Each structure stands twice: as C-alpha cells, then as structure tokens.
Amino acid sequence: MEQFSDLTAAQTFTETENRMNAEQIIATLKTLVDDGKVLTDPSDLDTYGKDWTKIYPPKPMAIVFPKTTEQVQALVKFANEHQVALVPSGGRTGLSAGAVAANGEVVVAFDYMNQIIDFSASDRTVRCQAGVITEQLQNFAEENGLYYPVDFASAGSSQLGGNLSTNAGGIKVIRYGMSRDWVAGLKVVTGKGDILELNKDLEKNNTGYDLRHLFIGAEGTLGFITEATMKLSRKPDNLTVLVLGLNDLTNTMDVLQSFQKQIDLTAYEFFSHQAMQHVLAHGQVQAPFETEAPYYALLEFEATSDQVMDDAMALFEQCVENGWVLDGVISQSETQAQNLWQLRERISESIAPRTPYKNDISVVVSKVPPFLTEIDAVVTEHYPDFEIIWFGHIGDGNLHLNILKPEGMANEDFFEKCQQVNKWVFEIVERHQGSVSAEHGVGMTKKPYLQYTRSETEIAYLKGIKQVFDPKGIMNPGKLFD
Amino acid sequence: MEQFSDLTAAQTFTETENRMNAEQIIATLKTLVDDGKVLTDPSDLDTYGKDWTKIYPPKPMAIVFPKTTEQVQALVKFANEHQVALVPSGGRTGLSAGAVAANGEVVVAFDYMNQIIDFSASDRTVRCQAGVITEQLQNFAEENGLYYPVDFASAGSSQLGGNLSTNAGGIKVIRYGMSRDWVAGLKVVTGKGDILELNKDLEKNNTGYDLRHLFIGAEGTLGFITEATMKLSRKPDNLTVLVLGLNDLTNTMDVLQSFQKQIDLTAYEFFSHQAMQHVLAHGQVQAPFETEAPYYALLEFEATSDQVMDDAMALFEQCVENGWVLDGVISQSETQAQNLWQLRERISESIAPRTPYKNDISVVVSKVPPFLTEIDAVVTEHYPDFEIIWFGHIGDGNLHLNILKPEGMANEDFFEKCQQVNKWVFEIVERHQGSVSAEHGVGMTKKPYLQYTRSETEIAYLKGIKQVFDPKGIMNPGKLFD
Structure with missing residues (x-):
C-alpha cells in the first residue's frame, strides 16, 4: 500500500x-x-x-x-x-x-501508569495518570456523585492519554464538547525531555500561549502526556430518549433547530433505514415503531421536570405537523431509553461481518444534507453494487460513512476500489470545507489526505511547532506528517 | 518604572x-x-x-x-x-x-473591520470581523433568538479580536467558559504574513495541532486575528438571583458544592462586607437584607420550572441549618434580579475615586479561602492602614484584589508600596500554583511576573513558538516576554 x-x-x-x-x-x-x-x-x-x-x-x-x-x-x-x-x-x-x-x-x-492520583470535590476535578481507562474514570466520577461525560464505543479499553492525544469526542459532544473541554491541566514530557506542568488545573489563566491545547490532539508527536487533571460535571438527571422517523435528510436540520431553541440536547444522532435494517437483522433489538422512514434521528435530553416533557411533546407534534417527522417514540423509563440507544449503538457490530470500509469525516452541521447526498451520488454512480450505511453524530456534523463489501467480491478488489472512494470522499470534504478526520486523528491512514483539510502553508507551521518540541524527531515519527 | x-x-x-x-x-x-x-x-x-x-x-x-x-x-x-x-x-x-x-x-x-459577515441559524454560528464590539455581537445574537454568553464590564467598547487575544472570561465562566470556548474558527494573518483559516468552523476536527487555540490568548504576539466564527447558545430562561450572607469565607465553598450538585449555576460571585459598604455609600443600591455578614455570595441560575425554585429554596434552608448562611434573598422578577446584580457590578465604580491598586489573580476554587487569608494577613501586617476590598468570580477561582489608597497618602508613595505588595501577592500565587493573570493577559504590566505562573523551561517553549510564527519579531514586541 x-x-x-x-x-x-x-x-x-x-x-x-x-x-x-x-x-x-x-x-x-x-x-x-x-x-x-x-x-x-x-x-x-x-x-x-x-x-x-x-x-x-x-x-x-x-x-x-x-x-x-x-x-x-x-x-x-x-x-x-x-x-x-x-x-x-x-x-x-x-x-x-x-x-x-x-x-x-x-x-x-x-x-x-493507571492510577487516579487525586480528587477534589470542591473543584470537581480528578487527577489521573495517562493510563487510566476511560470507563475507570467514568465509574470513579459516578462513585463520587459526579459525571465524566466523554463517552464512546471503546470506553472499556481506551486510555485517557490516548483519548487526549486524539481529542476524542463521541456521542455527547453536542452538549459536553470534546475531551479537550474537560482538561484542567496536563503533565507532559516534551520530545526534548522536559517535564512541563501545563495550566496548573486553573479555570482562568491568561499567561501566554496555552500549550495544554497544543498537546491535546497532537497524537504523541510533540511528547508524552503522563498525567491529566480532568473536570467532572453534575450527573445528568432522568435522561430521556426520543427516536423520530424523518421524511427527508434535510428534516434532520429542521428538527435539530426546533428542539435546540428550547431544550439542551445531550445527544443528537442519526442513522439511515439501511443501518437500522442491519441492526434488526442482527437480532435482540426491536424496531421503534411500524412506520418506515428513510432516516431516523435519536434525541436525548434531561427531562428534569414535567415542563420539559411537555415541551418535548409539543415540539414533536409541531415537527409532525410540519411534515418533517413521520412517526416517533419517547422513552418512559431508563430501560426504555437504553433500548432505544441500542438502535444506534449496535450498528457497528451488526455490519462488522461485511468488512466495512469506514470513514470518519465532518462538516459544519448545516452542510450535512448536501454533503451526504453528494457522496452517495458519486459512490453509487461508480459502484452501484456498494451498499452505503450512514450513521453518526449529526448534531455536531460528524458522519460515519460505512461501505459494505458486496458478497463475493475479493477483499483486495474491494480495498482497491475503496482507495478510489477515499479520493472522491476527500475531494467532497475539501469542497465543503470539512475535516478528513473528525475524531479519529490522522496517524498514518489519514496522513496522505491531511492537505484536504489543512493548507500546505498551515502544515508548514505544524512542522515548525514539531521542531520546537521534538527537534530530533524521536516522537512517533511518520505519524501526522513526514 | x-x-x-x-x-x-x-x-x-x-x-x-x-x-x-x-x-x-x-x-x-x-x-x-x-x-x-x-x-x-x-x-x-x-x-x-x-x-x-x-x-x-x-x-x-x-x-x-x-x-x-x-x-x-x-x-x-x-x-x-x-x-x-x-x-x-x-x-x-x-x-x-x-x-x-x-x-x-x-x-x-x-x-x-467591524462587520458581522455571516450567520447560520442551523449551526448557531456567526462570522465576525475582529473589530466587532462585544455588545454588538450580544445584541445580534439576541435579535436572532440566541445568546452570546461571554460578558464583562467593558462589553460596550471591547472588540472581539481583543477579547480573543486575551481569552476574556467575565461573569458567566462557571457555566459558559471563556471566550476560547465559543470560537468555531479563526482567520488570522501570521507574523510572517500568511493568511490561515483555522478550524474551518468545525465542531469536530482532529487533523493535527489546533492552531486556533494558540492564537487565542496570544495577545497579538503571533499575528493578527482578522475574523472569527463565534458559536451562540440558547437564550437562558428566567434567570434568578440569590444573594446570601455567609458566616465565614470557607462557607463559600460549602455553598458552591451544595448547589452545584443539583443546579447548573450561571454565575457564582462573591464580595466582602467592605466592598458592599462602598457600593451602598455610593448610593442608588439597597442592602439585600438587614443581617450583616463578613462575605456575600451571589448565585444565578435558570429557574426553568417550579421544581428548580423548590430545589433552590431547599438548598438555601439546608445552608442556613448548617450554619453556613446567615441570611439571604431571592429575586422574584427580572428587575429584582438586575437590582441584586448591582451589589456586585457597582463595586469597581464605587471604589474608583480611592485610586485602587488592582490585581487579577486566580487559584483553583478550593484554594480560594486560604489564598485570600494569606494575602490579607501579609498586607495587613505591613500596611495596616491599607483597606483591602475583595470581590470576584469565586466560582472559577478568579479574585479581584483591590487595595484602596489611605486618605492623605501621596500617589507615588502608594504606588511604590504596591510594588512591594505585588511581590508578596505573586509569591503567594506561586505557592498556591495560581495565575498572575486570570483574565487580563500579561502585556507589559504582568511581564516581569510571568515566571511566577510559567516555569522558565515553559517560557523557553513559548519563545520557540513565537519564533515559528513571527521570526522577525514585528508582532507586538515587548509584550508577554522579551
């Protein structure tokens, strides 16, 4: 390759x-x-x-x-x-x-290096070594009546240092932001071998360039993150899930805008009819309602009072009246909420046997409908036998494009065609000023495509910064850029 | 000097x-x-x-x-x-x-360069030139049914480019964070004369070092910010203010922790009895209640339902029972809320005639009580005739220390003594791992004290970064460091 x-x-x-x-x-x-x-x-x-x-x-x-x-x-x-x-x-x-x-x-x-070193209830912060597992941090927060809101499929094995080095996002970004937003302070060893204490866990500290934010998302190319002080949040209350069948892709935007005016959503996910069919065929999960729709949206929010529930129901009815929503269901208990989440969360495992080509891309939210439509069109035109599965964090513009290998096609043949798909996809990403890597980082797989999101001029500055922290080029060479 | x-x-x-x-x-x-x-x-x-x-x-x-x-x-x-x-x-x-x-x-x-260039209701973003005034942005958001939450005393004249270059914070940081947190994208001209489009307004974009965060807070030493795409938020609903008289400084922490477990505070400010006396003497503002207390806390939150108000009242009663709170008052209307805010907002103008020595410092929230007590002690020991006025954003660890010139003392004499106070204060800041500039930046006045917050090793990296973006040293020379 x-x-x-x-x-x-x-x-x-x-x-x-x-x-x-x-x-x-x-x-x-x-x-x-x-x-x-x-x-x-x-x-x-x-x-x-x-x-x-x-x-x-x-x-x-x-x-x-x-x-x-x-x-x-x-x-x-x-x-x-x-x-x-x-x-x-x-x-x-x-x-x-x-x-x-x-x-x-x-x-x-x-x-x-997997110890939780310190915890402050007043500051709602927890100091962790870099090897602390995401779920370990989530559980620690819960045991202390608090909440670590960054969550994603690999939470059971991903480590905090890795999360921060790729600025991991996940399913609650619309409300809680990225990993970056939960870092109060970092201890790092630079590529030159200096130990730096970055930001000293302060909420407000305007004393020169914020190196903390430079190490977050740097994929270990500037040095090692060895400790991080993470902020924690209030535990969300009575999380409630609404799944809607949408008439059309653009309705995802209409529904989002209507709800956001009144309710702070904690998640806004979407998946296509095809995606749901794979989940249902995989078993253990029921369809949310009988009506078929080309796209589905999953909304989550804190139903902190009857008022919020009433607001949500009124918004839902208005969306139906406007012809945006064909049908919908709302959870009445925590178990029901978790079951509805399965519709979204089980997509990856249900398509795994089909050797999916995966791509993690993003555009600004309002560009999602034309962006997705263009990619659909170019792939379908050239490879009509490819099945495209769309799902993702549409509330933050982050789409997961999955293409399933046609039955009987050789792996090698499929991968070669996917390389061609890559080029089309990233050209469309560039045209819509999107990102070739929304939350997975660049590493080696996205390195050849970095210039679709960052200009050559900008990449020259990235290399200049690398030179400052790692002049001998010993830190994770060959990743991000050469 | x-x-x-x-x-x-x-x-x-x-x-x-x-x-x-x-x-x-x-x-x-x-x-x-x-x-x-x-x-x-x-x-x-x-x-x-x-x-x-x-x-x-x-x-x-x-x-x-x-x-x-x-x-x-x-x-x-x-x-x-x-x-x-x-x-x-x-x-x-x-x-x-x-x-x-x-x-x-x-x-x-x-x-x-004071134009609002673009607005997207779906994305809840607004593209501004750097010269847009903070209040202009706030008003624009309001006209569009949205909210720009960064707010501070100089909002009527401060420009967005300046806010971002100092990462301004203000009075709502506990809920909404700093200016940094509202930047979706930046257009900058680097010190080398390159135009860069940073982050392309994306919510999720993990493609190498985030240069956006490097320019935010750089005080114009790396280049000029010429445009910024700012995020907007849902308008807060029924903002309600609670003013409490506290028995003791450490009670500020107890009260904060109790409330944060249940209610998302939009502000948590504090001021001393002396500070309030100056505001009352200045006229136009009433005392919140008859009971005298050494310190006062001002809490603000969205009373989105009766449930939230009931929760707040229950928390208040619990704080009284615990002996933390001596008395309190809660706003029943927007006008009452605004009047209670006057107690905090009019402090600066009420002490202005007394030529105050001002310092903007921060520590992590839990260290506020010992930090403040130590500074009080050292100043009072050496200069018993100095009147110390404390107020600030205690919910994020940011204190405004103000010392009033004794009547009859010559300005020069006072300023010289304050230089000595500076040294004591920053030594205490360093001991508590705090910041010598919480939200005002370093510029020239804090430059001699930068090393109390950033280590010499770290400052060497800052200089290395400066060299990458501004090798000829033409951008705002003599600021931040030499």
Missing part, C-alpha cells in the same frame, strides 16, 4: 553517530524502568505494536512500561541521545494507526 | 539594512490601506496608543485602519521587509498594557 512508502523516518536514525544496536538499546531500556517492564517476546511485540486498524504489520523493537513521569523522562532523554524512535501506546483502540509501531520503534505503553 | 527597561525591542529594528525613516514608513502605509486611514495627529496617537492601564505614555509612529484581511496581510509583509513593529488595537479596554504602543510602533486598529 502506498502509505508504507512514507514510513522510513525511524530507519534514518541508523545513520547517526550515537547509534546503538538493538541489543544495546534493549539493555539500556532495562536500566530505565522497573524490573520486568521491558518486553521483547514476538507475541508482545505483535500485541503492543498495533491498534484497531490492523493494516500495518507491527514490528516494534521492544515494549517498555514506565511507572512514573520521571521514568518517561529518562526514556525520552535516552531516545534523544541515541536517536531511538518512540511510539506512545494507550488502549490501542485507535482507528488511524496513530499508535502503530511498524518500523522497529520502542513502544512506550502506559498500562502501569 | 522598571517595566520600561524591557521595551527596547522596537528600537533594535533601526539597526537593520532595510530600514526606512518614519516619513517613508508613513508614506508607504498610505499606499497599503484606504484613503484617510493612516492617522498621525498627536491626539490620535495619544488615543490609539494606550489602553485602560494608562501607565505607559503612548508614543506610536502612526495609526492605520485596515478594512480587509488582505490589507492586514499587506501591512504585515511590509513590516517584515522593513522591520516595523506593529501593535494590534481593539477597544483598548485592556488592563495589562497589551495594546499599548510606547516605542514608535505602528498601531493596527480594527475599528473599520
């Missing part, structure tokens, strides 16, 4: 003076972390060298597990001295190959 | 090859902007060369008023070629001398 040609950065290190051979490097690594915390078995190299993309064959030199920020710093200083490429590794749930080690790099895994 | 010694950056430009004399520079400026948009009259130089600090005598060479981003770009390219120092100028309401031109710089004023 063409992406591989870009991945030679790690190999160029062998030309420098201070280089060590693999044996020497591994021996030194063992002096920098705790006993037994350097792995080199082939099965470990395979496990820790890849993420969920599984496109690039993993080939790390070793896996190290630091336990403290100081050990991370020692690793970075060593890497600088001897030009050793380092790849950060969290829960390895990434979908852009941002945490893949395919070129003899040393993987720095945060599995043993 | 010692700050002046740092301000020689602009003068070093005279050593370069390409330099022009003032006459040549002014002649060229006239070719780069519209007719009549270069001012050099002494009164204009005086007006546009200073902000609200009024410490540094203004001495700009000229004032230019671009009308387009392309004109700004032309100015920056010219400045690069001939080493001309540029100072951005918005509403000039700054309190850290970030927009002061005291060394023969060319002031670039955005007064004629």
Whole structure:
C-alpha cells in the first residue's frame, strides 16, 4: 500500500553517530524502568505494536512500561541521545494507526501508569495518570456523585492519554464538547525531555500561549502526556430518549433547530433505514415503531421536570405537523431509553461481518444534507453494487460513512476500489470545507489526505511547532506528517 | 518604572539594512490601506496608543485602519521587509498594557473591520470581523433568538479580536467558559504574513495541532486575528438571583458544592462586607437584607420550572441549618434580579475615586479561602492602614484584589508600596500554583511576573513558538516576554 512508502523516518536514525544496536538499546531500556517492564517476546511485540486498524504489520523493537513521569523522562532523554524512535501506546483502540509501531520503534505503553492520583470535590476535578481507562474514570466520577461525560464505543479499553492525544469526542459532544473541554491541566514530557506542568488545573489563566491545547490532539508527536487533571460535571438527571422517523435528510436540520431553541440536547444522532435494517437483522433489538422512514434521528435530553416533557411533546407534534417527522417514540423509563440507544449503538457490530470500509469525516452541521447526498451520488454512480450505511453524530456534523463489501467480491478488489472512494470522499470534504478526520486523528491512514483539510502553508507551521518540541524527531515519527 | 527597561525591542529594528525613516514608513502605509486611514495627529496617537492601564505614555509612529484581511496581510509583509513593529488595537479596554504602543510602533486598529459577515441559524454560528464590539455581537445574537454568553464590564467598547487575544472570561465562566470556548474558527494573518483559516468552523476536527487555540490568548504576539466564527447558545430562561450572607469565607465553598450538585449555576460571585459598604455609600443600591455578614455570595441560575425554585429554596434552608448562611434573598422578577446584580457590578465604580491598586489573580476554587487569608494577613501586617476590598468570580477561582489608597497618602508613595505588595501577592500565587493573570493577559504590566505562573523551561517553549510564527519579531514586541 502506498502509505508504507512514507514510513522510513525511524530507519534514518541508523545513520547517526550515537547509534546503538538493538541489543544495546534493549539493555539500556532495562536500566530505565522497573524490573520486568521491558518486553521483547514476538507475541508482545505483535500485541503492543498495533491498534484497531490492523493494516500495518507491527514490528516494534521492544515494549517498555514506565511507572512514573520521571521514568518517561529518562526514556525520552535516552531516545534523544541515541536517536531511538518512540511510539506512545494507550488502549490501542485507535482507528488511524496513530499508535502503530511498524518500523522497529520502542513502544512506550502506559498500562502501569493507571492510577487516579487525586480528587477534589470542591473543584470537581480528578487527577489521573495517562493510563487510566476511560470507563475507570467514568465509574470513579459516578462513585463520587459526579459525571465524566466523554463517552464512546471503546470506553472499556481506551486510555485517557490516548483519548487526549486524539481529542476524542463521541456521542455527547453536542452538549459536553470534546475531551479537550474537560482538561484542567496536563503533565507532559516534551520530545526534548522536559517535564512541563501545563495550566496548573486553573479555570482562568491568561499567561501566554496555552500549550495544554497544543498537546491535546497532537497524537504523541510533540511528547508524552503522563498525567491529566480532568473536570467532572453534575450527573445528568432522568435522561430521556426520543427516536423520530424523518421524511427527508434535510428534516434532520429542521428538527435539530426546533428542539435546540428550547431544550439542551445531550445527544443528537442519526442513522439511515439501511443501518437500522442491519441492526434488526442482527437480532435482540426491536424496531421503534411500524412506520418506515428513510432516516431516523435519536434525541436525548434531561427531562428534569414535567415542563420539559411537555415541551418535548409539543415540539414533536409541531415537527409532525410540519411534515418533517413521520412517526416517533419517547422513552418512559431508563430501560426504555437504553433500548432505544441500542438502535444506534449496535450498528457497528451488526455490519462488522461485511468488512466495512469506514470513514470518519465532518462538516459544519448545516452542510450535512448536501454533503451526504453528494457522496452517495458519486459512490453509487461508480459502484452501484456498494451498499452505503450512514450513521453518526449529526448534531455536531460528524458522519460515519460505512461501505459494505458486496458478497463475493475479493477483499483486495474491494480495498482497491475503496482507495478510489477515499479520493472522491476527500475531494467532497475539501469542497465543503470539512475535516478528513473528525475524531479519529490522522496517524498514518489519514496522513496522505491531511492537505484536504489543512493548507500546505498551515502544515508548514505544524512542522515548525514539531521542531520546537521534538527537534530530533524521536516522537512517533511518520505519524501526522513526514 | 522598571517595566520600561524591557521595551527596547522596537528600537533594535533601526539597526537593520532595510530600514526606512518614519516619513517613508508613513508614506508607504498610505499606499497599503484606504484613503484617510493612516492617522498621525498627536491626539490620535495619544488615543490609539494606550489602553485602560494608562501607565505607559503612548508614543506610536502612526495609526492605520485596515478594512480587509488582505490589507492586514499587506501591512504585515511590509513590516517584515522593513522591520516595523506593529501593535494590534481593539477597544483598548485592556488592563495589562497589551495594546499599548510606547516605542514608535505602528498601531493596527480594527475599528473599520467591524462587520458581522455571516450567520447560520442551523449551526448557531456567526462570522465576525475582529473589530466587532462585544455588545454588538450580544445584541445580534439576541435579535436572532440566541445568546452570546461571554460578558464583562467593558462589553460596550471591547472588540472581539481583543477579547480573543486575551481569552476574556467575565461573569458567566462557571457555566459558559471563556471566550476560547465559543470560537468555531479563526482567520488570522501570521507574523510572517500568511493568511490561515483555522478550524474551518468545525465542531469536530482532529487533523493535527489546533492552531486556533494558540492564537487565542496570544495577545497579538503571533499575528493578527482578522475574523472569527463565534458559536451562540440558547437564550437562558428566567434567570434568578440569590444573594446570601455567609458566616465565614470557607462557607463559600460549602455553598458552591451544595448547589452545584443539583443546579447548573450561571454565575457564582462573591464580595466582602467592605466592598458592599462602598457600593451602598455610593448610593442608588439597597442592602439585600438587614443581617450583616463578613462575605456575600451571589448565585444565578435558570429557574426553568417550579421544581428548580423548590430545589433552590431547599438548598438555601439546608445552608442556613448548617450554619453556613446567615441570611439571604431571592429575586422574584427580572428587575429584582438586575437590582441584586448591582451589589456586585457597582463595586469597581464605587471604589474608583480611592485610586485602587488592582490585581487579577486566580487559584483553583478550593484554594480560594486560604489564598485570600494569606494575602490579607501579609498586607495587613505591613500596611495596616491599607483597606483591602475583595470581590470576584469565586466560582472559577478568579479574585479581584483591590487595595484602596489611605486618605492623605501621596500617589507615588502608594504606588511604590504596591510594588512591594505585588511581590508578596505573586509569591503567594506561586505557592498556591495560581495565575498572575486570570483574565487580563500579561502585556507589559504582568511581564516581569510571568515566571511566577510559567516555569522558565515553559517560557523557553513559548519563545520557540513565537519564533515559528513571527521570526522577525514585528508582532507586538515587548509584550508577554522579551
């Protein structure tokens, strides 16, 4: 695959003076972390060298597990001295190959930096090591009567450091924003080996450039995030779900606008009729109502009083009167709400056996209908046998495009055609001033397409910043850009 | 004053090859902007060369008023070629001398880039030129049934570009965050003269380092913000104000924590008894109740239903039972709510005749009580005749420290003593890991104290970033750091 040609950065290190051979490097690594915390078995190299993309064959030199920020710093200083490429590794749930080690790099895994260090009820903040699992943080918040609102499918295994390095979003962005919005402070080790305490957990602090926001979403190319102080929120009250059958794609916008004027939505998701058919065929989930609709919207909100429920019902009726909504159902209990969510949440697993080509793209909300229609048209024109499944976080403009492999088509043939689809999709993304990666990051898979969202001039500034924090290019080389 | 010694950056430009004399520079400026948009009259130089600090005598060479981003770009390219120092100028309401031109710089004023360019009801975004006045944006939002929630005393004259360059906060941060949180996209001209479209107004966009967040709060040292797409919110409903008399400073935390568990506060302010006495003496405002208390808290929330009001009353009663609250009053109408706000909002004007020494500092919320007590103690110990007035946004840890000049003390004598107070205050800020500038920025007044909040190592990275965007050092030299 063409992406591989870009991945030679790690190999160029062998030309420098201070280089060590693999044996020497591994021996030194063992002096920098705790006993037994350097792995080199082939099965470990395979496990820790890849993420969920599984496109690039993993080939790390070793896996190290630091336990403290100081050990991370020692690793970075060593890497600088001897030009050793380092790849950060969290829960390895990434979908852009941002945490893949395919070129003899040393993987720095945060599995043993998984402690919740501090909690302040007054400040509603919790200080975590980078290896804390998303669900661990969610549960901790709940145990303390609070709420960590960033949530997504991989919450059970993704680590906080990885979430922040890709600025993960998920299903509640319309109300709660991205991971970025919940970071009060960060401790990082820069690519030069400096430990920085960024923002000191302050709510208000206007003392020069906010480096915290530079490390968030940097995919480990500027340094390692080792600790983060995360903000927590009030627990939402009586979350209620409304599923609507829509007459037309543009009605998603009409419905959104009507509801947002009166009710703070905590989620606004959508999925196509085809998507729902796959979920129903997969079993265990019922259709929300008998009426068939081309598209469905799922709205969630806090029904904090009867007034809110009355407002929601009045809005629903108005949407029906306007011809936007064909039918709908509202949850009357927590169980019903969870069941309705299944319609949206089970899409991915229901289509998984069909080897879907996946793409995570975004535009501003109002451009979703024409954007989706254009992509549909170009794919259908060229590949009429491709089944397109749309779903996603339409309330924030983030669509998940999934194309299913036709039965009987060879994988290789399908993947090759999908490369062509990529080009069409990203050209449409560029025309609509969208993003080639809404929430999965760039890593290696989106690297060849970065210029569809960021201009060449802008990319030159990104490289300038990289040079400031990681002048030797040891931090996750070959990711984001070359 | 010692700050002046740092301000020689602009003068070093005279050593370069390409330099022009003032006459040549002014002649060229006239070719780069519209007719009549270069001012050099002494009164204009005086007006546009200073902000609200009024410490540094203004001495700009000229004032230019671009009308387009392309004109700004032309100015920056010219400045690069001939080493001309540029100072951005918005509403000039700054309190850290970030927009002061005291060394023969060319002031670039955005007064004629004051158009609202675009509005999208579906996206709830509005595209503004940098010179749009805060209140103009607030009013525009209201006319369209929406809400721009960033609000502060200078909203009637501060410009959006300036707000973003200092990441202004104000009185609703506890609910709505800082200016930063409302920026969907930015158009900037970098110090090298490149026009960049940052983030393309997207809600989700994880394609490399977020340069948008680097320009926000940069005080014009990396380039000019020329346009911003701002997000808008649902209009708040039935805003209700509760003023409480507190038994003790630590009760501010108890009350905050109790209420936040159940109600989303839109503001949580506090002021001392002394502060209120000045407001009452100033006239037009009534005491909220007869009971005297050492501290007062002002809470605001949306009373969207009777349930919320019942919850608030129950919480109030619980706070009284716990001995935290001595007395309280709740607004029953919008007028009453506005009247209660006067108790907090009129503090600044009521103490203005007493030549207050002002400082805008922050710590994490839970550290407010010991932090304030320590500062009180050290000032009172050394200067028992100084009257200290405390108020501020205690819900986000941002305190406004005001010290009133004793009657009869000479201004100079007072200012000199305040320099000593500065040092004590910032040492206490550093010990509590706070910020020497919560929301006013660094500019020139806080520059000598930057290292109390940002480490020397961190400041070196800030300088590295500056070098990437403004290698010739033409953008607002002498501000933030040297």
